[in-house]
Amino acid sequence: MDQVEFQIRRSVEQVEEGTDLAPKFGADGLLPCITTDAETGEVLMLGWMNSEALKRTIETGEAHYFSRARQVLWHKGATSGLVQKIVEARVDDDQDAIWLRVRVAGSGASCHVGYRSCFYRAVPVGEDAGKPLKFTEDQKTFDPNAIYGDSPNPTQL
């Protein structure tokens, strides 16, 4: 396993059409990461990565994020056991977003609220615009209180 080094962004052609990994992090040092279930294609979560989280993810083959709530590097599953093993990682055209296709250990959940996916509510659109959100998962896969205990909830108002 090589130490991962990112390349310097020199041209649009290099970034879009080349084979260099030259990611662009935002003003806050982070880029968004889409994580999907490698089997079903379901979007499990949208996380954020700083440079270190992306390097660790690539080097270990397990998803690492930067927790904006706690402001720390976060090895997903270190507390809950729900580690995300990477089946495939992708980068987008301008290299400011990552897509991970993963297999999740344990119960398979990825959401701190207890659901499989963080995206457990549908937003009615078109003719149904303005109606209440609809739950798409009818039960939680684990009890967050049992797993996380007194840890603060990461959701911020």
Next chain:
Amino acid sequence: MDQVEFQIRRSVEQVEEGTDLAPKFGADGLLPCITTDAETGEVLMLGWMNSEALKRTIETGEAHYFSRARQVLWHKGATSGLVQKIVEARVDDDQDAIWLRVRVAGSGASCHVGYRSCFYRAVPVGEDAGKPLKFTEDQKTFDPNAIYGDSPNPTQL
């Protein structure tokens, strides 16, 4: 079709476990939107929405984004014809990210470089960490020059 109004964020319970749509936009007024092919589950792109883009998306059933490069509301497909019709929209636990499952008109492409998905390159991980990116689509679905002509490339270094 109702005019869509967002709710005020009052409590973690309301945001995570309720049926109110109470989205949280970042300091820049934007939130990330993951757009996947409703049939295959493939991630097509990661876009950004401001409040107006999210409202228009919900009201029309077609994806609208906020272009960070051009700093304008962007009805996806208005130039290229590759409109994204929403099959299902979802919101995540803390309501700071959106997931759209779409059907794309025309050639089915969503990437300005000409590929179907913006995520057309794999990042080697684990034992292969540090190796060059690998292309996962071997041909473009359209010729960007023919469609976009002299429009500036949205990729920023």
